[in-house]
Amino acid sequence: MGKASKTSAAAKRPVATPSNTDEVKQQLLDWFEANKITFNSSCMRIEHNDGDFSVFSQGKPLKPDTVIATIPKIACLSARNSAIADLIEQEGLTGTLALTIAVLFERAHASKSPWSSYLASLPPHAPTPLFWESEQDLALLTPTDVPVTEYKESLISDFETIVQPFIERNASLFSKEAGEKVDWRQEFFAATSLVTSRAFLVDAFHGDALVPLADLFNHLSGGEHVHMEGDGDVCVFCGAVEDGCDCMWSDDEEEDGHEEDEEMDEEVAPTLEEVKSFSVKQLKTMLLERGGDASGCVDKQDLVDKVMESFSKKAGGADDDDGWEDDEKEESSWLLDLEEPIPDLIDEKAGKGKSKSSAASKKQAKKPAQKQDDDDDEPEQEDSLDITVYRPVKPNSQIFNIYGDHTNAKLLNLYGFSEISNPNNTVLVSPTKLIEILGSGVSSSVMTERLAFWNQFGRKIITSAVSGEDDDEDDEHDDHVHGEGCNHDHDDHDSHSVTTTDGNEMDTHSFFFDNDGEASPHLLAFLHIMLMEPKALLAFTKDEASFRKYAEHVVKNGLDTWQASAASTNGSGKKGKSAPKKPVNATEGPVVLQMQTILHGMASNRLAAYDGCDAAAEEAEMKDIIANKVFSPRRWALFVRTEERRILNSALKRYKNNQ
Structure with a gap:
């Protein structure tokens, strides 16, 4: 089974409102049983202590590949089964x-919701900085990468x-008890915090969903014991799984209603008016059939734009979208023919404008009622998710996911906690300051040209070298919430956007110092590209192949940066072969020294x-907090601050040169 991704929770997950009642736990266990959610007791x-759920092993060790719990997908709370x-x-x-x-709707009608007991077991909201009341605690986050203000604004x-507007158009559905006044903005904030701190990416149908029982496991970076699989x-x-579905995969295309017109030799593109008249379901189906993806489409207009774009691309005869020059044009650099301003280079501001789905869930239209085969007496197999042991677990130990x-910045912003020893910690580099520093030594025209190269090719190819995925894959410095793939667009600022002096945006969301104080491959490659000889x-x-080799070298060797030599000429003035390219030792070469500076x-x-x-x-206070097991906003803020200072001091030592 493929691995399902999770969207969020907490190390020792703090809770907003503690509760010591056994009744909440028992009601939840009864609800598990009623909904066929099982675990191996x-x-x-x-365990349920002070309002916080956690999961422990019993008196025997657990071995890898042991399935300890199973959750039917139908028991998950998703937008598709609400x-x-x-x-x-x-x-x-x-x-x-x-x-x-x-979730906002189901919570508004909690007593009537199929997830009533499950919802009752959740805190009113996740204890993220969005809900901190102390200005003093919030002030501790000011110098950090936690984007408190930006996130709230988004x-x-x-x-x-x-x-x-959605609630107002459907006011009768969202009304609570008669006469009860609801602050829907605060309710939305609360529901968002629960989703970003608990949701998993379940599959291509459900997308992000709350997965009961799976969200009881607390988090441990680099030391998890279980994974959720499905x-x-x-x-x-x-x-339905592919071999049990009659929607698109059936051989009987006419009965399924998804047949393709194989007799059409030429495709006639619909007009914009025709596309606008299609339903959301039709648009998503059309996009899927044309090899597109509805990921990131927030409303119908986004789908219309993507469908029209898919037709225009085909009509234009685009056969190679990698952008590299044809052999016939080898004498002319594409950089000299740019007509458009430089595309995105530094982050979309986290959550700016419309919320484009994290984790790029493939939320497609609902299928028509599935055809039943009267002759098939075999019971339908229920699709489910398994909690499987990934690492050995000692007896009577907490089991972590x-x-x-x-x-830490993302964990605190979306989950409400941070860790003192988190191997994934980074400190982001200010794109504004970076451009400012580069602008003092790089002319505006050169910067424009090189930003264009980075935006259109450099970033993608470096990302491909880092991740091992195709250039077309969306790259993120970090996915999102609970687990490994889910991503809310209101992430913390894993990415940043900034406008250069020429009015162009630059996407540098992968520019950071890592946990050891080393500059990220994207940052190293970007600086080298900006500073290398024309x-x-x-x-x-x-030469695409040459740049790909360069990208692989940077990812592997860091500051021992690749030296790209210009093409040489022979005595007759004709172009000869490019001089061999070799790495430059980090202590040699003016470009590398500039990068270090x-x-x-x-x-x-x-x-x-x-x-x-x-x-x-601060460090002394933090030690006292740990020793006394104080779980408070100040604890999490001090963890973030201490780790960021440690990383930056490591970077200072690493890049100190002898000049």
């Missing part, structure tokens, strides 16, 4: 925002532009944000 036990699933689909909502609205934007490759129309390889860069623009300056500038704080006093 000889292997694990569920009571307002059709309404959400009609509105064209997808991804995490769709799930949040579903949620307010989503609420005012999407959620509030069949993610299911029919996007009905959720992992919510993704997240930094002829060396020209060689890259004409800039990186040292970036770390120093970032560390200056902590000027005035007593680092020694």
